[in-house]
Amino acid sequence: MAAKTSPLAPARFPDLPSIGGVRFASHAAGVRYKGRTDVMLALMDDATVAGTFTRSATRSAPVRDGQRKLALSEGGAVAFLVNSGNSNAFTGRVGEEAVQGICTAAAQALGLPEERIFTSSTGVIGEPLPWQRIADAIPALQASLDPAGIEAAARAIMTTDTFPKGASAKVSLPGGTVRIAGIAKGSGMIAPDMATMLVYVFTDAKVGRQELQEIVSAATDRTFNRITVDSDTSTSDTLLMAATGASGVDAAGQPEFVAAVERVFLDLAQQVVRDGEGATKFVEVRVTGAASEPDAHRVAMAIANSPLVKTAIAGEDANWGRIVMAVGKSGAEADRDRLSIRFGDITVAKDGFRSPNYSEDATSAYMKQQELVIGVDLGLGQGAATVWTCDLTHGYIDINADYRS
Amino acid sequence: MAAKTSPLAPARFPDLPSIGGVRFASHAAGVRYKGRTDVMLALMDDATVAGTFTRSATRSAPVRDGQRKLALSEGGAVAFLVNSGNSNAFTGRVGEEAVQGICTAAAQALGLPEERIFTSSTGVIGEPLPWQRIADAIPALQASLDPAGIEAAARAIMTTDTFPKGASAKVSLPGGTVRIAGIAKGSGMIAPDMATMLVYVFTDAKVGRQELQEIVSAATDRTFNRITVDSDTSTSDTLLMAATGASGVDAAGQPEFVAAVERVFLDLAQQVVRDGEGATKFVEVRVTGAASEPDAHRVAMAIANSPLVKTAIAGEDANWGRIVMAVGKSGAEADRDRLSIRFGDITVAKDGFRSPNYSEDATSAYMKQQELVIGVDLGLGQGAATVWTCDLTHGYIDINADYRS
Numbered sequence: 001m002a003a004k005t006s007p008l009a010p011a012r013f014p015d016l017p018s019i020g021g022v023r024f025a026s027h028a029a030g031v032r033y034k035g036r037t038d039v040m041l042a043l044m045d046d047a048t049v050a051g052t053f054t055r056s057a058t059r060s061a062p063v064r065d066g067q068r069k070l071a072l073s074e075g076g077a078v079a080f081l082v083n084s085g086n087s088n089a090f091t092g093r094v095g096e097e098a099v100q101g102i103c104t105a106a107a108q109a110l111g112l113p114e115e116r117i118f119t120s121s122t123g124v125i126g127e128p129l130p131w132q133r134i135a136d137a138i139p140a141l142q143a144s145l146d147p148a149g150i151e152a153a154a155r156a157i158m159t160t161d162t163f164p165k166g167a168s169a170k171v172s173l174p175g176g177t178v179r180i181a182g183i184a185k186g187s188g189m190i191a192p193d194m195a196t197m198l199v200y201v202f203t204d205a206k207v208g209r210q211e212l213q214e215i216v217s218a219a220t221d222r223t224f225n226r227i228t229v230d231s232d233t234s235t236s237d238t239l240l241m242a243a244t245g246a247s248g249v250d251a252a253g254q255p256e257f258v259a260a261v262e263r264v265f266l267d268l269a270q271q272v273v274r275d276g277e278g279a280t281k282f283v284e285v286r287v288t289g290a291a292s293e294p295d296a297h298r299v300a301m302a303i304a305n306s307p308l309v310k311t312a313i314a315g316e317d318a319n320w321g322r323i324v325m326a327v328g329k330s331g332a333e334a335d336r337d338r339l340s341i342r343f344g345d346i347t348v349a350k351d352g353f354r355s356p357n358y359s360e361d362a363t364s365a366y367m368k369q370q371e372l373v374i375g376v377d378l379g380l381g382q383g384a385a386t387v388w389t390c391d392l393t394h395g396y397i398d399i400n401a402d403y404r405s
Numbered sequence: 406m407a408a409k410t411s412p413l414a415p416a417r418f419p420d421l422p423s424i425g426g427v428r429f430a431s432h433a434a435g436v437r438y439k440g441r442t443d444v445m446l447a448l449m450d451d452a453t454v455a456g457t458f459t460r461s462a463t464r465s466a467p468v469r470d471g472q473r474k475l476a477l478s479e480g481g482a483v484a485f486l487v488n489s490g491n492s493n494a495f496t497g498r499v500g501e502e503a504v505q506g507i508c509t510a511a512a513q514a515l516g517l518p519e520e521r522i523f524t525s526s527t528g529v530i531g532e533p534l535p536w537q538r539i540a541d542a543i544p545a546l547q548a549s550l551d552p553a554g555i556e557a558a559a560r561a562i563m564t565t566d567t568f569p570k571g572a573s574a575k576v577s578l579p580g581g582t583v584r585i586a587g588i589a590k591g592s593g594m595i596a597p598d599m600a601t602m603l604v605y606v607f608t609d610a611k612v613g614r615q616e617l618q619e620i621v622s623a624a625t626d627r628t629f630n631r632i633t634v635d636s637d638t639s640t641s642d643t644l645l646m647a648a649t650g651a652s653g654v655d656a657a658g659q660p661e662f663v664a665a666v667e668r669v670f671l672d673l674a675q676q677v678v679r680d681g682e683g684a685t686k687f688v689e690v691r692v693t694g695a696a697s698e699p700d701a702h703r704v705a706m707a708i709a710n711s712p713l714v715k716t717a718i719a720g721e722d723a724n725w726g727r728i729v730m731a732v733g734k735s736g737a738e739a740d741r742d743r744l745s746i747r748f749g750d751i752t753v754a755k756d757g758f759r760s761p762n763y764s765e766d767a768t769s770a771y772m773k774q775q776e777l778v779i780g781v782d783l784g785l786g787q788g789a790a791t792v793w794t795c796d797l798t799h800g801y802i803d804i805n806a807d808y809r810s
Contacts, residue, residue, distance in 0.1 A: 058733030058741050090729040092742060092758035125726025126759055235733050307712070307797075308805055315806030321530025324495040328463030328640050336463050337497060353497035354531055392712075393806075397799050400713055401720030 008274035008282050008370065008390070009163040016150050016168045016181040020204040020246025021045055024149030026156035029137040031130060032085030032123060037156035039134055041141040042080040042200060043110065047242040049078055049118070050213035052220045054237035060089035062119045063238060065099045069115045074209050078116045080200055080240055081106055081134070082157050084185070088121040088129040089235040098131035105135035109142055120198050120238045122185065123159050154183035157198055160399060161185050161275050167267035169260040171205075175249040178205035180260055182241075184268040186234075186275070197272055199224070199239040201264060205257060206245035215258050216241050223265040226297075226387040227273050228304045273388045278395025281313050283388065284373045290383030295332035297385040299376060302330035310392035313372065318363035320348045323376060338379030343367065351379075413679035413687045413775065413795070414568040421555050421573045421586040425609040425651025426450060429554030431561040434542040436535060437490030437528060442561035444539055446546040447485040447605060448515065452647040454483055454523070455618035457625045459642035465494035467524045468641060470504045474520045479614050483521045485605055485645055486511055486539070489562050489590070493526040493534040494640040503536035510540035514547055525603050525643045527590065528564050559588035562603055565804060566590050566680050572672035574665040576610075580654040583610035585665055587646075589673040591639075591680070602677055604629065604644040606669060610662060611650035620663050621646050628670035631702075631792040632678050633709045678793045683800025686718050688793065689778045695788030700737035702790040704781065707735035715797035718777065723768035725753045728781060743784030748772065756784075 022044050026037040051070050053063050081102060088095045099119055107114040121129060154164035168181040186197025207215070220239060241261075243251075251257040274282055285303050290296035303309055303326040312319035320341045327334050337352035344366045347355045366372070427449050431442040456475050458468050486507060493500045504524055512519040526534060559569035573586040591602025612620070625644060646666075648656075656662040679687055690708050695701035708714055711731040717724035725746045732739050742757035749771045752760045771777075 054733075056730070056733030057735075057737070057739040058729045058744070087726075090726060090741060090744075090754070090757065092756070094758065125729055126754065127726075128759075235730055307801070311802055311805035314802065317806070321492075321495060321532075324463045324530055325461070325640055328459075328461030330462075332462070334462040336495060339463070339495075349495065349531065351497070352495065353499065354533075392802065394799055394802050396712070397716055397719065397797065397802060400716035401722070401798075 005162045006275050006279055008279055010271065013151050013154070013164055014166050014168060016166050017170070017179045018147040019179055019181050019202040019244065021047065021244030022202045022242070023145040023147050024153040025141040025144045025146065026149065026152040027137045027140050029083065029133045031083050031133055037152065038084045039137050039141065040082050040153040040156040041145070042153065042202070043145055044078050044242055044244050046075055047078050047244045048075050048207060048209040048212055049240060049242050050209065050216040051238065051240040052217060054234055056235045058090060058235050060087055060121065060236045061091060061095035061099045062088055062121050063236060066118050066120070066238060069118060072115045076116060077112050078118070078242060079106060079110055079112060080118050080120070082120040082198060083134050084157050084159050085123040086121055086127055086129045087123050087125050087236045089125045091126065091128055094128050098129040101131045102134050106138055109138045118240055120236065122157065122198055122236050125235060150181060150183060157183070157185040159185065160277060163275060165268055165271040165275070167264045167271070169264050171256050171260040173249050173251060173254050173257060176247060178203060178247045178249045178251055178257065180264050182264050182268055184272060186272045197224070197234070197237060199268055201241040201261070203241070203243050204245065204247035205243055205249055205251035207243040207251045211252055212241060212243055215261050219262040219265045222262060223269040226385070227269045228301060228387065228389050270388055273390050276390035277399045278393040278397070279390030280370070280393055280395070281391040282371045283313060283390060284386060285389065286373060286375045286386045287378070288375070288384045289377040289379045289381060291333040291378070291381045292383040293385060296383040298332045299327055299330045299378065300385045300387040302326045303374065303376065304387050304389035307392055310389070313367070314391040314393045316364065316367040318343055318348060318367050323374065327376065333380060334378055335380060340377045340379065342375035344373050410567045411680050411684055413684055415676065418556050418559070418569055419571050419573060421571050422575070422584045423552040424584055424586050424607040424649065426452065426649030427607045427647070428550035428552050429558040430546040430549045430551065431554065431557040432542045432545050434488065434538045436488050436538055442557065443489045444542050444546065445487050445558040445561040446550070447558065447607070448550055449483050449647050449649050451480055452483050452649045453480050453612060453614040453617055454645060454647050455614065455621040456643065456645040457622060459639055461640045463495060463640050465492055465526065465641045466496060466500035466504045467493055467526050468643060471523050471525070471643060474523060477520045481521060482517050483523070483647060484511060484515055484517055485523050485525070487525040487562050487603060488539050489564050490528040491526055491532055491534045492528050492530050492641045494530045496531065496533055499533050503534040506536045507539050511543055514543045523645055525641065527562065527603055527641050530640060555586060555588060562588070562590040564590065565682060568680060570673055570676040570680070572669045572676070574669050576661050576665040578654050578656060578659050578662060581652060583608060583652045583654045583656060583662065585669050587669050587673055589677060591677045602629070602639070602642060604673060606646040606666070608646070608648050609650065609652035610648055610654055610656035612648040612656045616657060617646060617648055620666050624667040624670045627667060628674040631790070632674045633706060633792065633794050675793055678795050681795035682804045683798040683802070684795030685798055686796040687776045688718060688795060689791060690794065691778060691780045691791045692783070693780070693789045694782040694784045694786065696738040696783070696786045697788040698790060701788040702792070703737045704732055704735045704783065705790045705792040707731045708779065708781065709792050709794035712797055715794070718772070719796040719798045721769065721772040723748055723753060723772050728779065732781065738785060739783055740785060745782045745784065747780035749778050
């Protein structure tokens with residue numbers, strides 16, 4: 001499992017600001033992995049919480065538990081307790097008992113109501129979670145809580161990730177400055193409906209629960225729901241955002257705050273694509289001119305999910321015929337004779353035919369870049385959508401043909 | 406392009422019976438490939454014709470032309486003229502002119518009305534078809550027409566196929582015996598809505614056009630629309646079936662005939678999966694207990710198309726957690742606690758949890774087989790569907806990361 005760091009990874013983990021009112025701890029609880037941390041705790045003395053979850057019909061026990069708890073209370077102390085190595089998904093009643101066991105132990109040790117303990121689990125599906133190991137780790141976690149522990153927390157939640165993922169923003173509002181910092185994990189089973197991943201974002205702004213939920217839902221839709229690695233949807237996708245209000249600055253109705261949350265989400269979402277299993281290319285698919293925005297999204301996802309498009313990109317082949325194929329299969333309204341396709345700034349096809357200026361050499365040279373933009377204009381209307389994906393390589397097969405063993 | 410024959414290929418091309426009233430010819434026209442045949446002609450003096458086509462919004466010029474012609478006349482002489490190497494898709498007005506050019510030349514040489522010439526093209530998308538080479542080949546094709554030329558025809562239409570595909574059936578009806586024989590090509594871009602391929606089936610039975618169309622549509626739905634290699638849908642999928650009536654035997658309203666057509670379709674469809682690009686395993690996915698038949702089909706396709714399921718199969722890993730994931734993302738109604746999963750006869754998960762009898766050793770031994778059955782029972786209702794697919798291997802990446810060049 002000592003995979004090489006993705007070639008698309010950022011140079012280093014960013015410097016994340018401490019967020020007033022949030023402390024982190026990590027611990028090697030031995031859930032499954034040896035010699036590394038695999039449990040993280042984020043503890044807040046007072047925060048409002050919002051979140052989004054996978055829509056999978058077979059979602060995991062912690063997801064179901066978190067969905068239930070999210071609506072229960074407006075504020076107060078809250079903990080996020082996350083383990084890697086085992087997803088506690090498809091573990092039936094035993095899985096629910098595991099969540100309950102962890103929450104009871106954490107509530108007791110931390111002095112919180114059980115409904116303010118949110119757990120997440122990521123890793124293998126279908127194996128009973130050795131939850132007692134997590135419960136036993138709580139005292140050690142509690143003893144090492146640290147406002148600066150966020151990078152270690154990002155590392156503790158990794159599974160097949162090759163680098164830890166973090167992002168932050170600072171926003172000047174009328175009442176003063178607020179900060180946002182977040183971490184994420186995820187590199188396979190990444191697809192729409194909450195790209196398969198765990199995401200925890202924190203801010204010291206003051207935001208009411210309902211407004212925070214609206215901000216989180218809208219930002220998720222424009223970021224994490226616009227990325228795909230392999231079209232597979234996890235049973236464990238969880239995004240939680242906590243607002244502590246420790247800055248004393250009210251972010252209610254502040255568009256700069258909303259935009260900053262979306263920037264942090266997008267940064268984390270793109271890092272997940274950059275860590276796509278086996279990825280060697282980072283690809284932005286921009287669809288314009290669709291009959292509607294949902295049609296644009298459908299076309300962009302059909303392109304981003306097509307194995308034939310993704311293998312062509314891996315082979316640095318400007319195979320725009322496969323883009324045409326993906327447009328055609330998407331189910332969106334399309335007119336062959338109005339379709340145009342660009343690779344970067346190079347128009348390869350226009351009005352239903354190969355561009356008269358098409359140069360195989362120039363296009364092939366472009367395809368050798370590590371970051372690519374595929375532009376598709378459908379020529380029908382105003383619908384537009386952008387999604388992000390990676391290529392499909394031998395590395396993906398290597399990782400996934402032998403992940404469990 | 407001298408790919409090794411798929412390990413899942415039949416031992417040899419089957420002995421196909423001659424079909425009264427049908428003659429075949431093949432020729433090396435040099436459309437794109439060197440040193441092999443790339444054009445085939447099937448000529449019938451009198452036949453009713455039915456067909457199904459890709460539903461892609463960017464379907465090719467020959468597909469659009471064939472769809473238009475299919476409804477025009479009840480019988481008479483008819484020709485299928487097919488080339489490999491270039492799909493004449495996304496070639497705009499030039500593509501339509503190419504189809505017209507071929508049809509005009511063929512109609513003149515063969516003495517048929519233009520609307521009785523059906524052309525198909527398969528291969529690279531987006532390159533102008535050098536149609537004059539095909540037109541120039543017609544005299545040579547005409548000179549070599551042979552009732553026994555079907556195997557050579559099957560070879561001429563291959564692209565990335567590693568073996569030619571044929572199947573046949575003989576049916577005793579009240580009026581006597583009728584024969585059915587068909588050929589197919591296809592190994593990538595194989596997905597629902599007419600798995601990306603070309604299929605030509607012939608019978609000496611007497612069947613009216615409307616009844617033949619109903620038989621063909623229903624059989625397509627239960628066979629070619631139930632296979633998938635990579636979830637990508639071609640712009641060129643075409644299935645044509647011709648009934649010459651040369652046996653003098655009326656097949657109208659004969660269920661044995663309907664069943665035999667479906668058997669031939671299924672045999673060809675499964676051969677396409679067996680030639681799936683890079684395939685090393687042939688996988689049958691049987692879904693039962695769904696709330697409805699469309700739900701069962703949706704779940705089966707979600708499993709069969711999941712890159713994580715397909716790579717696990719390539720790795721001979723009985724990773725049933727990924728089956729759970731695919732059920733969850735399918736959009737079908739599912740209840741985790743009623744779900745059971747089998748690999749062959751081995752129940753690996755039952756009622757939402759790992760089976761108490763689960764044996765990793767027995768399951769791993771089963772996964773080493775070349776032909777696998779994955780059974781999923783949703784425990785909700787009577788909906789059932791079976792689909793066929795293959796694994797996702799390094800071979801798929803090899804073939805598709807460098808197909809064009």
